[in-house]
Amino acid sequence: MLLLGLLLTSTVTPAHEAGPAVSTSASSTRASALIEALGRPAPARTAFAEARFMHMLERPLVVSGQLAWLGGDRLERRVEKPRLEIATITDGEVTQQREGKRPRHFSLKRAPQLQVLLDSFVALLSGDAERLQRAFVIQTSGHAAGAWSMTLTPRDPEVARTVASIVIDGFARESRCMETHEADGDVAVDLLGTLAGEMPAQPTPAALQTLCRGAP
């Protein structure tokens, strides 16, 4: 569910000039400028580490692996630890494969977190701010050349019933973290790219937040 981060992950050299400053209540043109600056060619691959904090669980679930965009509307989330699991999205259908089990299929509509990603994926990848704004209400803060943060709120009420918002933290042209706030209060924090290797053994939301907002 973290493929969005992939788009923002820096594999390109940082901007040689300072980008435009963005404020908390930036106009949509300002947000557009940031998004357009983040656009890059595909395909792409990045490491991730995710910690999930859930009501049902006493301690967070931590997994790590690789995220990849395979072209078109095809995404892959490959979990390597603690157990191998590959989830792919193709044509609105999610296929989930685990070692020694038969593959499971379910509709993208049943996994609104993934829907959120798919809706925004192509738009962000191509730097298509307009398309992203159709799916989300976008708020940005910080400075495009330094630390910044972008909050995406789904416009589709069906999606919003599961995913309340997504916060992406980044520095310059590198996005470092993605926090998914689910409507029931559960939170998932994904550390992306180089930050993925820094997942603490016993993560807490506060510790991860500090990590995300820090400079590289």
Added chain:
Amino acid sequence: MSTSRKARTGLLVTWLLVLAALGWIVAQRLHVTTDLRSFMPAPTTPDQRLLMDQVGEGPASRLLLLAIDGAPSGSLARLSRGLAVALKHDPRYAQVLNGNVDLGALPDGLLAYRYLLSPTLDTQALDEPYLADQLQQRVDDLSSPGASLLKPLLPRDPTLEVLKLAQLWAPARSPELRDGVWFSKQGEALLLVQTAAAGFDPGAQDAAVSGIERAFHALPGSNDAKLQLSGPGYFSVVLSAQTRHQADWIGRISTVGFIVLLLLAYRSVSSLLLSALPIASAALAGIAALTLIYPAVHGITLAFGFTLLGVAQEYPIRVLSHRRAGEDALASVRALWPLLLTAIASACIAYLAFYASGVNGLQQLAVFTIVGLLVAGFTTRYLLVYLLPRRVHDVADMRWLARARQWVDALPRPRWIPVLAALMIVLLLALAPGPFWQNNLAALTPLPTAMLQRDARLREALGAPDVRYMVVLQAPTAQGVLALSEKLQARADALVGQHAIDALELPSRYLPPVALQRKRQARLPDRAALEQSLHAASRDLPFRPGLFAPFVNDVEAARSLPPLTPERFEQSPLGQRLAAMLVQRDGQWFGLGTVSGVHDVAALQAIGADSHGSVRLLDLKAASESLVAAYRTRILRALLGAAILLVLTISVALRSVRRAWHVLAPMTLATFLVLAVERVMGIEISLFHLVALILAGGLGLHYALFFERDTGDPAEQRRVLHATIVCVLSALLVFGMLAWSTIPVLRAIGLTVSLGVFFHFCLSILMAPHAHAAED
């Protein structure tokens, strides 16, 4: 004069009042049905009875196939989901499937039964190793993209029994999924809806179909998209609308034609209006008789019966044509009555063959027409003649008629005409292409080919059950059937494995027998044992303590539940699905297994090999064809009986075998000539063609009877010709119209009768004795 006028007015008013009263009774009692089975032969064997039940009420007949197209696939998927949600809680629909896994298939009240319904406990105990494996999988699920799907279920159902049941109850072979819903290769979103009402209950099907259409059009974005339906229930709705529509326009055009024809023939508006009274009486009395005898009257019987009553128009026509100037109508009718009575009696005998067919719809038709003919005949004789105006225009004085009569009389009437006709019949029959008889009932089902092709395509795409084959399980009790069904499951799986069939859906798939439920129940651990295994299984897992309390409570409740019976289950929406597969008839219980994609009939047939008849394959097509063949034998026998009765009646009425020959020979030859001509046209003869031949025979008999009558009075001969021409034209008008119908049954009858009327008319003129024969 004034008393006579007063008496006539009184008679007219009384007659109209009686008609109004009859109309009121009909309006109160008439219940029209369009159940197609009324036009199918009556079943005689238990399998045939089951066949007729299943054709109308079986699970396959309750299935509606839906396709949505005309929009991008994303919108189609949204519409499919919206429609499924809208229909799901509507009591008119037992099951709505669109490919979306339905976790709400089991209502809350029955949720604890999941451990008795799911096969998990047959191979697994709810012990520590199993729970540990399951819980570890749930942890993995929670960190996977599908977590939001799972979260609400987890505390109550950590082993996901609900999901297993939903998968068990989904169709075995389903179409391609796009955006989580079914799509056909042509890019239409597909849905399957099982109606609560039987397929041939047209009222309820109409409500179900319009309910679907309304729900669809209420969805946002449905304006651009197109919803198409298919399936037996939808067909019955289309058919009933189509029949009504065609009956309406044929009736309207025929009526206008009639009025014009009669005005031209008699040039008297009052005669025209009055002569409508016997027909109106006939129609009302006929319907009233039907409502008294039958609980429901078939729509086709009515559409068709009104048309057949056109024959009764002949009675007032004969009276009108035979009036002489200055002669009282009563005097004319007295001279005519013996012949008219013979005509009425012989038409009734011909129509009796409908009754002997044993088909409910045709029996209704016989009752309607025979009552109608008698009423029309007797009201003409005993009521109409007192109302007709005194001053009339004698048709015998018409110049064109005199010339026509001269021309007819001058026609050569060689003795070899019958021989020539007979030779032609033999030759044509020998040359005719294709099989003689049409045994396929479906050929009479008036559905456009395009609609049937779409049905076949959707059925194939959806893996919907075959309408031809059905596996029948028989036992003295419902539980017996379920146990049989449970035992058969392994064999069904083997058949699917061999690719003999794509799927066989048995009733135990929805509800296992009580014995099996008890076995599963006995394997459920008690609260203490379950809590202990659960604690041990989740020791190293991050679940919060007490999270699975709802699960523990459900298992505890399931331990003491009374096993789920068909009666209890059938109260839930999904139980309706079972109810259609588990039926009681003649003190026995029958389970109906629906088969999809039959590739190897012989292998499927072997499914009941050693069951001593308690499991068998029902081939609905073979059963229906045997039914048709048996039915044809009955019709032919009825025809033979009617023919013998006719010969006797005519011989007795005319008191001469030679005269009877002049009446019966043209009728017989014309009948066979129609048969021969239709065969040469490539038409396969169905039951309805036979029935129409009988009807045409009745009409032809009238012509022959009147032409044969030799009064020695040229004026009277002219009147006979006039009356016969009016009758022939009116019959050609009505049946010629029917021949244009798109409903095959009506077309078969229209064409046969039109041809028949023409041949009967020609042959009865050519074979009638010469007018001057008496003088010779």
